[in-house]
Amino acid sequence: MDLDLSAPHSMGTTIIGVTYNGGVVLGADSRTSTGVYVANRASDKITQLTDNVYVCRSGSAADSQIVSDYVRYFLHQHTIQLGQPATVKVSANLVRLLSYSNKNMLQTGLIVGGWDKYEGGKIYGIPLGGTIIEQPFAIGGSGSSYLYGFFDQAWKEGMTKDEAEQLVVKAVSLAIARDGASGGVVRTVIINSEGVTRNFYPGDKLPLWHEELEPHNSLLDILNTSSPEPMNI
Amino acid sequence: MDSNQAAKQHSLVGSEADSQRTLYPYVTGTSVVALKYKDGILMAADMGGSYGSTLRYKSVERLKAVGKHSLLGASGEISDFQEILRYLDELILYDNMWDDGNSFGPKEVHSYLTRVMYNRRNKFDPLWNSLVLGGVKNGQKYLGMVSMIGVNFEDNHVATGFGNHLARPLLRDEWHENLSFEDGVKLLEKCMRVLLYRDRSAINKLQIAKITEEGVTISPPYALKTFWGFSAFENPTVGAEGSW
Numbered sequence: 001m002d003l004d005l006s007a008p009h010s011m012g013t014t015i016i017g018v019t020y021n022g023g024v025v026l027g028a029d030s031r032t033s034t035g036v037y038v039a040n041r042a043s044d045k046i047t048q049l050t051d052n053v054y055v056c057r058s059g060s061a062a063d064s065q066i067v068s069d070y071v072r073y074f075l076h077q078h079t080i081q082l083g084q085p086a087t088v089k090v091s092a093n094l095v096r097l098l099s100y101s102n103k104n105m106l107q108t109g110l111i112v113g114g115w116d117k118y119e120g121g122k123i124y125g126i127p128l129g130g131t132i133i134e135q136p137f138a139i140g141g142s143g144s145s146y147l148y149g150f151f152d153q154a155w156k157e158g159m160t161k162d163e164a165e166q167l168v169v170k171a172v173s174l175a176i177a178r179d180g181a182s183g184g185v186v187r188t189v190i191i192n193s194e195g196v197t198r199n200f201y202p203g204d205k206l207p208l209w210h211e212e213l214e215p216h217n218s219l220l221d222i223l224n225t226s227s228p229e230p231m232n233i
Numbered sequence: 234m235d236s237n238q239a240a241k242q243h244s245l246v247g248s249e250a251d252s253q254r255t256l257y258p259y260v261t262g263t264s265v266v267a268l269k270y271k272d273g274i275l276m277a278a279d280m281g282g283s284y285g286s287t288l289r290y291k292s293v294e295r296l297k298a299v300g301k302h303s304l305l306g307a308s309g310e311i312s313d314f315q316e317i318l319r320y321l322d323e324l325i326l327y328d329n330m331w332d333d334g335n336s337f338g339p340k341e342v343h344s345y346l347t348r349v350m351y352n353r354r355n356k357f358d359p360l361w362n363s364l365v366l367g368g369v370k371n372g373q374k375y376l377g378m379v380s381m382i383g384v385n386f387e388d389n390h391v392a393t394g395f396g397n398h399l400a401r402p403l404l405r406d407e408w409h410e411n412l413s414f415e416d417g418v419k420l421l422e423k424c425m426r427v428l429l430y431r432d433r434s435a436i437n438k439l440q441i442a443k444i445t446e447e448g449v450t451i452s453p454p455y456a457l458k459t460f461w462g463f464s465a466f467e468n469p470t471v472g473a474e475g476s477w
Binding site: 096100103104125127128129130131132133135145148 | 256258259260282284287289290292293310311312315316
């Protein structure tokens, strides 16, 4: 049976959102590519929608930026009218509305995460097509293909803030190791009742995985530290 | 039956941006199977949301109550199903606002869905779903189906997607009038187990819903046991190395 469903395009990026007891941790890589060229090696893919709700962007940079700009604009007005911070659910639904109504033109997968006083920390995945799905954790972007098995094994309910953040950093770092469209630094954003914390993990501070080597300034440093014997090439 | 195979349309219109047309689904649900039994309707669906060949989402609820008398199960694009649920919310709300003691039964909901699906099809912008609508009102049991091209019909047992090929033969053989709840569930589970063995997009986490005059009950998610103990499975290529 020929199921010619035209499998979805791969999207440059690795994005992650994880809930923990008390809030959420959002994480992303920082590579923006145009074809094979890395246009920006330090992008910020975790974008603010309101004080308490952020969105991780993947896919087309232009599409994801315009969607988050519109949603920020609408949420700003909504917050004024409501008289209190917008909930994560409302923010996610606005993103869904734009993604769904423009599904033929947009190519962006988004993860909305935040904290509100009614439901606490929540993560909503909004993939291509505009489906909205609330999840305890969500992964997206081309790098996420390498993380399904990892999360199946490593995810557990009721983690602490530090455990959750370490999981996110480890996961993005693993995806960067294997996905050519992901790279650079790992950025995380932690959102809870106390507020928002941004963290930055530069590429050279991430753990090394299989077949990756300790970086050096120069071969000369390596040669000088070992005993002076002739090079065997 | 399922038009997932008729995926890409060749564009006859110049730019795809000015005409809205759904080209292909992204996050999809697989089969829904349903049958009439003594007290009402039983419906089953797994909780998978596939993204191409990846089994991406494993807790998608594809069976939902509609008003007081109906149960809707959907396969196909999940975002379109979510939008249909919103249309139905509005439909039921307006129905309640009449406050006339009457409420839409399954026949009315099925008719509404048929109109919506067919009209979208005529605009070359389908809602990419196959819907199963079941319910009971005033003792009358009703079970119907609508596809993404607007084909609709009623029957004693229905299935979408792969279920058409695998479940319906089983239902044709074993269904009879006045099935008990237990027998109905067992028959549905037999269908769902076959689908689990043979449908690549099926996952082992499903829900069975029942609707009777009293109302809707949707079971909590559960998994089925599978059988692998055939001796032929253990060493299938002995005596014929290289075969499968």
